[in-house]
Amino acid sequence: MGDVWVRGVILMTGFSRYPKVEVIIFVLCLLMYLTTLLGNTILISITILDSHLHTPMYFFLSNLSFLDIWYTSSALIPMLANFILRKNTISFSGCASQMYFSLAMGSTECVLLSMMAYDRYVAICNPLRYPIIMNGRVCVQIASSSWLTGCLTALVETGPVLQLSLCGNSIINHFTCEILALLKMACVDTSVVQLIMLVISILLLPLPMLLICVSYAFILSNILRISSVDGRSKAFSTCAAHLTVVVLFYGTALSMYLKPSAVNSQEIDKFLALIYAGLTPMLNPIIYSLRNKEVKMAVKKLLIRNPFNALLTSVLK
Template sequence: MFQANQTSVTMFFFLGFSHYPKGEIIIFMLCLLMYLTTLLGNMILISITILDSRLHTPMYFFLSNLSCLDIWYTSSAFPPMLINFVSGENTISFLGCAAQMYFSLAMGSTECVLLSMMAYDRYVAICNPLRYPTIINKRVCVQIAAGSWVTGCFTALVETVFVLQLSLCGRSVISHFACEILAVLKLVCVDTTKAQLIILVFTILLVPMPMLLICISYAFILSNILRISSVDGQSKAFSACAAHLSVVVLFYGTALSMYLKPSAIDSQEIDKFIALVYGALTPMLNPIIYSLRNKEVKAAVKKLLIGNSLVLS
């Protein structure tokens, strides 16, 4: 599939954060800490949604899918980066780069679709509570999750294949810490108009369009909440949406700043730090955001920890 490029470029070299030699160790420690926290937080969230029968609901089913996405997404880029830092090599094979680019795009794209579907779930739960079990049943949940994964994986495959089949003319130094598609595209020595157009189309379909659906869903939700007479009822409704809305703002905010920023702003150094926020900080904060104000999650974690302590004793 990528034979033409493999004959000229077999290995890529990352510049990473070499421009900041004094800060590299700090960045390494922060990335390691964020990655380990991401793994721990999301694995705990997946575990409790499986083990606690009270969390066998559509919202937590989607949330466990989101946690899986976050684990795969961070694992596609950060372990290789951390290994390269320790070894001092800062290299990756062509096929390794292709795999890394594909998985990061696939997981990020899937999360865009899934977050919009989670907003629809919240809309039905608050605006049509009596019909919620019928509308969002197990079959629909599986279809929504599967559709999100298929959409994300397919669009990522198209983008990855299209970019990596372009001629690199022997260029192999990536000004990034991972095989991020925009960073690799800068190595291409032929016209990239079609590739940029494809990336732009998919970005619009996967970022602004889902955001529009989320905004519409929350407009209906807000309208419905304001009609609730009791303050306690309003508080519960806001609480049910606050975590998801926080994750949406954090995730889409960094995604928009990376992929839809004005062409005049073309700083690869800025892109690296945005990628750190987008690829490490957001997945790390997701389980924290969902658990801080969620009594059900807190109770499930407490039950899990107490159960494990009893077993160990």
């Protein structure tokens, strides 16, 4: 590990260049984090407590929610804490941990979203064989493989970065220890690290997207052959929710990690990272689950047990 990583602290400028809107950004980030925490915790809870939701789709959704909580927490909690404490520093070990967890959770989500597309393909194109193909053991293997892939690729990316020597006063123009921002602080040639990142980015972004596109091409072809209007509507509804999440997640990720080198604005990177870390995890449960009738019924059943939540129950009707 490079000497610079075992001593001192890193100063993060965050959004201090925008003092007039810094408080607004803090409030928005706090609201995004609390909403993310609430929405994803509700989804995980009802998936566990309601037996009707013990299906592969909701198993994968609960994994996605757990990922989003961890990812948003690793990115936003240090920033919110620094704002409250009126400091913009983080230890080098803390920075390394934050970078690893962000990369691991983001990489795992890339793989998991593609596996969820495969799940929808089997459910719609092979409904009779669905319980056999997507049995409990297979679902656990898919989820475990997604987590393992994400954690290992994050380790491969983080390891070489920790060997780099950082220049100057270790000031990072970002609100989080984002790997691209850290590479800009290096005093040595980073071409090898950038090559590793490019290869991993291609493996975790375009290739899973290709799998998603192929899955949905078959799904769309199958849906168009469904004679029932209600059947087509239900299938389109499920697919549209997943595709919205995919476009939001992959669109932001591609713009960050596969951006042309000529586009080098650190300020643009910060706002893209804020959308990637805060907005996407917040919208996932709303888009994919909390608008789903099965989920809404499960939430109402849980709330109706508590008379103090009658108002919330009426809202969900």
